[in-house]
Amino acid sequence: MGSESHQLHILFFPFMARGHMIPMIDMAKMFAMRGCKSTLIAMSNDEPTFLKSVAKPKDLGFEIDVVTVTLPLKEVGLPEDCDNINKATMMDMRKQFMSAVMMLDRQLELLIEKLAPDCLISDMFYPWTTEIAAKCGIPRLVFHGTSAFSMAGTECVRLYEPHKKVSCDSEPFDIPNFPGEITLSRMQLPDFVREETEFTKFYNVMKESENRSFGVIMNSFYELEPVYAEHYRTFLGRRSWFVGPFSLCNKEIEDKAHRGNQASIDQHECLQWLDSKQPNSVIYICFGSMADFNAAQLHEIAVGLEESGQQFIWVVKKAPNVEEGKEEWLPDGYESRIRNKGLIIRGWAPQVLILDHEAIGGFVTHCGWNSTLEAVTAGVPMVTWPVAAEQFYNEKLVTQVLKIGVNIGVKQWVSMFGDSVKSERVEEAVKRVLVGEEAEEMRRRAKALAEMARGAVEEGGSSWSDLGALIKELRLHRLAHNKKI
Numbered sequence: 228m229g230s231e232s233h234q235l236h237i238l239f240f241p242f243m244a245r246g247h248m249i250p251m252i253d254m255a256k257m258f259a260m261r262g263c264k265s266t267l268i269a270m271s272n273d274e275p276t277f278l279k280s281v282a283k284p285k286d287l288g289f290e291i292d293v294v295t296v297t298l299p300l301k302e303v304g305l306p307e308d309c310d311n312i313n314k315a316t317m318m319d320m321r322k323q324f325m326s327a328v329m330m331l332d333r334q335l336e337l338l339i340e341k342l343a344p345d346c347l348i349s350d351m352f353y354p355w356t357t358e359i360a361a362k363c364g365i366p367r368l369v370f371h372g373t374s375a376f377s378m379a380g381t382e383c384v385r386l387y388e389p390h391k392k393v394s395c396d397s398e399p400f401d402i403p404n405f406p407g408e409i410t411l412s413r414m415q416l417p418d419f420v421r422e423e424t425e426f427t428k429f430y431n432v433m434k435e436s437e438n439r440s441f442g443v444i445m446n447s448f449y450e451l452e453p454v455y456a457e458h459y460r461t462f463l464g465r466r467s468w469f470v471g472p473f474s475l476c477n478k479e480i481e482d483k484a485h486r487g488n489q490a491s492i493d494q495h496e497c498l499q500w501l502d503s504k505q506p507n508s509v510i511y512i513c514f515g516s517m518a519d520f521n522a523a524q525l526h527e528i529a530v531g532l533e534e535s536g537q538q539f540i541w542v543v544k545k546a547p548n549v550e551e552g553k554e555e556w557l558p559d560g561y562e563s564r565i566r567n568k569g570l571i572i573r574g575w576a577p578q579v580l581i582l583d584h585e586a587i588g589g590f591v592t593h594c595g596w597n598s599t600l601e602a603v604t605a606g607v608p609m610v611t612w613p614v615a616a617e618q619f620y621n622e623k624l625v626t627q628v629l630k631i632g633v634n635i636g637v638k639q640w641v642s643m644f645g646d647s648v649k650s651e652r653v654e655e656a657v658k659r660v661l662v663g664e665e666a667e668e669m670r671r672r673a674k675a676l677a678e679m680a681r682g683a684v685e686e687g688g689s690s691w692s693d694l695g696a697l698i699k700e701l702r703l704h705r706l707a708h709n710k711k712i
């Protein structure tokens with residue numbers, strides 16, 4: 228395995244949500260491709276998906292394995308198949324789910340004892356793993372799966388509480404001690420930041436555990452957000468390594484087509500459809516794995532897309548209240564009218580495969596970080612439609628800092644279901660990002676960033692070097708702790 232011999236063994240523990248699992252699987256592949264041994268922890272139900280994702284690097288001789296743990300779902304009153312937060316559709320179920328997750332501590336400890344890894348990389352939702360790793364004598368790195376911009380922005384809001392100094396929810400405030408005069412309103416902050424909830428305490432525990440950890444591993448690249456990477460490292464004092472975009476480890480069509488879930492469309496059919504379109508002429512609409520919209524909102528999107536006159540691929544998670552053969556969100560005769568213009572994928576799309584196609588000229592996104600970075604990596608400008616989590620921060624990065632997107636005008640953070648947007652705004656934003664001078668300018672900037680992203684992960688690039696530096700540091704740590712190499 229070249230100059231990086233003395234194989235380092237990393238244990239990866241992703242949170243059970245598609246948006247967390249997908250990048251961690253890619254990260255495990257990346258480490259394996261740099262000569263480390265990677266072991267991924269999966270829930271039993273997800274084991275086949277994990278195995279499928281790592282089959283190719285394994286065949287190529289890279290050391291990558293999957294082991295399983297079992298969530299004590301029965302003990303917390305959840306059905307046995309609810310082993311992924313995407314399946315916990317109600318808030319109460321999510322609380323139960325998080326209780327079950329906290330009960331995985333002993334299983335993790337036993338795994339570390341058995342596998343004897345040199346380092347644990349675990350999700351931000353597992354603050355308790357810092358102590359377990361310390362007890363077992365190995366370092367823990369935290370994986371948040373978001374940008375330095377949002378990591379630093381959320382931390383400045385948490386520390387300086389500007390939202391407590393405004394008179395109403397809609398009054399804008401600047402994020403204090405944060406570069407770039409970035410403005411938010413209280414409405415755009417998560418509910419647990421706006422007011423103290425049970426989750427607020429947990430959030431603070433997560434942040435404290437991060438301070439005690441070895442550092443933070445970022446799915447981002449330095450050139451994308453240098454000011455914020457520095458701010459996060461120096462002003463906020465976080466040791467961090469920028470080693471992304473992880474998705475770039477998927478080079479072949481097959482790799483891109485099978486990320487996270489079985490796609491609901493045949494990849495060849497999808498590519499054939501895209502091949503028949505002109506470059507930059509299709510808008511792609513998808514809101515990640517968690518956000519859901521009601522029938523009325525889906526209807527507005529359908530009308531807006533049709534009125535825009537643009538070609539589109541629209542991913543719709545099956546809406547509630549779908550009767551046999553009838554979908555209440557779909558205008559009458561819609562699919563026959565849009566026949567050659569639009570493609571609706573019901574379920575799961577091969578997103579990276581689609582974004583990377585030259586026919587895609589824009590992406591309407593909820594600004595989940597994976598989707599945002601995948602668009603950057605593909606050089607595709609965005610229409611930003613944030614819903615929950617840290618997505619309002621990512622929107623600011625895209626529209627105000629990178630200037631590769633237009634916002635659709637969402638004002639309110641709403642967990643899971645999203646603030647409502649009228650069809651006219653969909654129509655206008657889609658046209659703005661696809662056609663005209665402003666679109667050309669955004670596309671030019673997005674393509675330049677895409678080039679930088681590819682350069683970052685190539686040998687000698689910033690992410691390549693940062694990953695090399697991290698591997699070296701972990702080796703030294705192992706040496707210092709008298710482990711055999």
Ligand code: UDP
Pocket residue numbers: 245246247249486487513514515516517518542574575576577578579594595596597598599601
């Ligand atoms: N994704 C996909 N097909 C879909 C929906 C999502 O491949 O139909 C992938 C997408 O490429 C990304 C991840 O799922 O890697 C979603 O992560 P993101 O951070 O964007 O959003 P989240 O699902 O966490 O809200």
